[in-house]
Amino acid sequence: MTMPPAVSIQVLRTPELIQSVCRYASIGDKACLAQSDRRLFYMLMPALWEHVKGLARLFALSPYLEEMSKVEGHGLYTTAGIDEFIASHKPLDNDDFARFDIYSPWIRHLEVCEYGATPEYEPALSLLYIFSNRRTILPNIVSISMTVHFNFRTDPICVIPFLSDSLQELDFSITSAMSNWDTPLAESKILLRSVSVKCFQLKTFCFTPPGVSYFPQPRSTISLLDTLTQRIDPSIQEQLDNPPWYFIAPMQPLVRFATSASFLEPSFFASIGNWPSLEYFEVLFDTEDGLDLPDLSATAFPALNHLGLHQVPNWDTAEEIWDTSSLVSKPTSVKLNMAETCIEHEEQSIDKLLSFLHVIGARSPYVQNLWIHVENDNNYPAYELLASDLDQLEGLPLGNRAPEPAEEHDVY
Template sequence: MFDLAMPLAWKYVDDIQRLFALLPVPKQVQQVDKAPKKPSSSSLEDDFERFNVYAPWVRHLEFWTCLYYPKHRELDRIRHYSMEHTVLPNLRYISVTTELGFVKMSVIMPFISPSLVGFRLGPISYEPIPELSESEFSLLLTALCDKRCRMKYLSVPASRSLGVASSGTADPDDSRGGQKNRAGRLFKDVLPTMGPLAGLTISSNILEHDGLRMIGSWRALERFEIVGASNGQNDDFAFPQLDESAFPFLEHLGLYRLSGATIFDIVQNVPSLVGGLTSIKILPLSSDYLSEDVSPPIGLKLLPILVKRCPRLQSLWLRVCDAKYLVHRTPVSALDALMDLPLQSLFLEGIHLVECTNVPKHLAKIFPALGHLGLPDHRLSFVDLRTVRDQMPQLGSLSIGLDAGSLSDVKIDYEDPGRHPQYPLRVLEARFRKQGLHEERCPDTPRSYTFQQVSLFVRYLSSLWPDVQLLEQQVTAAETNSEIPGCMTKFFNDQLAMLSRHSCDSVLKCDDTAVLDEENWKLCEQKHRIKQ
């Protein structure tokens, strides 16, 4: 039973406080000497006796935005112990979803283990993209090298800033180009010691031509993502001349925060990089969308080029415009250029499709195999969701803009016991925004719903897709469901899950479907107000 329970409880740890809680509470000893004393080896072994029962089971360690910071005494014990022992001997992955800084980096460093195969700073879905300073980047790479980690996946976007650990003394080569060269040389020197990677996310200001050629020679590389500088200074980034054999097995390419012109040049002129892709994700520099003068946006001009250069593309994520500045009114016929691709997943940000009376029907016609659709800035009414369901019954996930005020147009039979045909859609990402330049959050959103509206909202979604759940992401800066606070999203999903179970019960009575509780909804609203 122990061997069955431990992997379930400790394989994935998303709160390091659980680990520090395994250490005994330090005894309060009156210290005559003010100088801090290093713990003895025997006392450390005793301290970690209980810790080491659980530590071997940990495979994935996650650091969220609200990073627990241990007390100095706790952290000192972990640091001293890590000098002679591997703290988590079977750790495979570390992922971080927050800006680090050296204070937080000091919490992570003791847990780096020789067994580590993946380190991810991200995820990269929405702005802002977390990144390391150059000094943090150097510290992390050095630690991975010292521990002889045989990495397979490395995601470490880095900025040009030196961070708080820089020496303060001027370097003769302290120009912007010099900084780039130092980071690039370190990157190029350290990576061969880790072995060819299967996945790499790196900043454009770290990449030099020699480094790019080395990366292109890796036969194991399947995923490659390039992140531009947060200040937009990427003018000097360009790919070198590559052999036709470069990037032989690359499947996914991500291009983030680069200018539209740079992205266009890469897709058009680096065939060995893009020719074999099955997935591409492009989030250009936001400053490209400050006015409507760019018509059509360069993102739309990319579509026929992608079809020509990436004929095997199955997944396309493209930010046509940044919705914070502009939602481009795009004729639905512009997407016809993609119909020759074997697309299974399509996500287009910053567009509102026009010149079509039935957008779902048109999309179903040109993308018959589509299983995942994202049009987060194309706003529909709640009634339109039924059309999406009927025209695209094969969808497994949907991201769409919704008019929260249109819920009043929905009609539902409350006497229906809730048994509905099954559809594969499991995930719905609902966005609620005003339409127009400089998008603002819509004042009428599910957070302002009455209990009766909440009941209608949940039952209607369940009647369309009995197994649906609202997308819930723990990324604070994401626009994802930003108008539905996390506690409310959980409340909605709990009710949707209950309705799903009821839908499968053939002997269910109508009265038994009253799963919503007005008192619980009021508690949920109160919890959200307290957080604010």
């Protein structure tokens, strides 16, 4: 005998049954099932929206945002064009977020650039940035990342609208071979300021520096984020006259921190050394200068287990860092990416590399994972090392395999 429809739907709504069915269902099937019944909608949708990849998926929740994300020829490259855009477009209001507000509390993780950001998003992000100064967009967000390898300027306007006091991780990954990271200093400071005043639970902050290249050049284009910020609150401009570390120093001690060498003023570097929770520390050198290291006590960096140095300009800088015992004696993981400027004549370069391997072996006794990369191009031959050359490291408790696939000019 067929059960009455009311009984059938009650059985279908049983959480245990739904979990069993969804274990074998695709994301698309789960979404279709969720649309079939209101109770099923609220049962299934939170898991489907917990991790969002790409801004397009967010914009689709608001017809106006989706429309603005497809605007072309917007003229947001000059101050006059930005002012004209603001004056000629309706600002976002709560009505534009009627559907968005149903889904946004479920979002815990946002991966901003699944396939790389596109310039067409700037109109939508501009309106969203202005609106985010009046209310929180993602109230329960835990992590925001821009970690996919993409070839475009890292633009803080892609993440600032989504900052929240619930945020614990903000990650702009530093990659070993990217010379085209290019975030203007003003935009960097705006992001740092926004993080310092909004994100009180932050534990991970990995941020790329302003203008990373072998010969950094100032950007001549108008900064969209800087112009919008001045329009929203002109008083912020006075705060932006401070150096970058001014905004980072008041933060609570972090667990993971990656930043630019140019941000590490000596007194701030000493403060980082006193963070009791810092386990992961990476520095990206955005100039040909080294680090101005302060005198650190033996108890500095008490919890550090990973040290990463990227685009190190020369071997002398690396050796100076390894003279700082409290920084290099504790990590079990070391990632070292030397800039192309380290390559001179092949014989001299290989001698310096071997000498530095000896330094690591002597001063970093707990290293289990060691990754060394020397930037190279077709003008220089790849390093050729004999197995016996690695005797310098025989005292280290290294793993049996490289942590990542080796390239011909990498050393593990």
